[in-house]
Amino acid sequence: MQPPELNAGETPAGRQKATTGNAEIGFARGKKGDALVVAVRCQGAGTVKVAVRPVHVSFPLECRADKVSTVYNQFAVTGVNRDGTVSVEAPPAVRWSLTVGRGAPAEKEAPTG
Helix, strand or coil: CCCCCCCCCCEEEEEEEEEECCEEEEECCCCCCCEEEEEEEEECCEEEEEEEECCCEEEEEEEECCECEEEEEEECCCCCCCCEEEEEECCCCCEEEEEEEEECCCCCCCCCC
8 A cells, every 4th residue: 555645736744554553653844824734644444543744634534445545635824834643543454655745835715605
């Protein structure tokens, strides 16, 4: 299971090849104004819990035994330009891989009203 690919224009900041169990992946400091991208891929029955520090963002990924699941999250919050870690908690039956990247924040939708 290869780590997820980033979108065009995004640069890698950290990567974890196929892994089982828990792990912590460090990522390098980015440019001010860049967003942080965390893409996770998994297969196996269970839930993977992902936490990003120092920005205090976390999300779960529901994994299935019969299908590879991938989630791609972009964070444009204060502090994402600092270096940090992505912590992954995963049951032993789940294989997962991860890519951390940096890139321009996605376009924000204009407020309506």
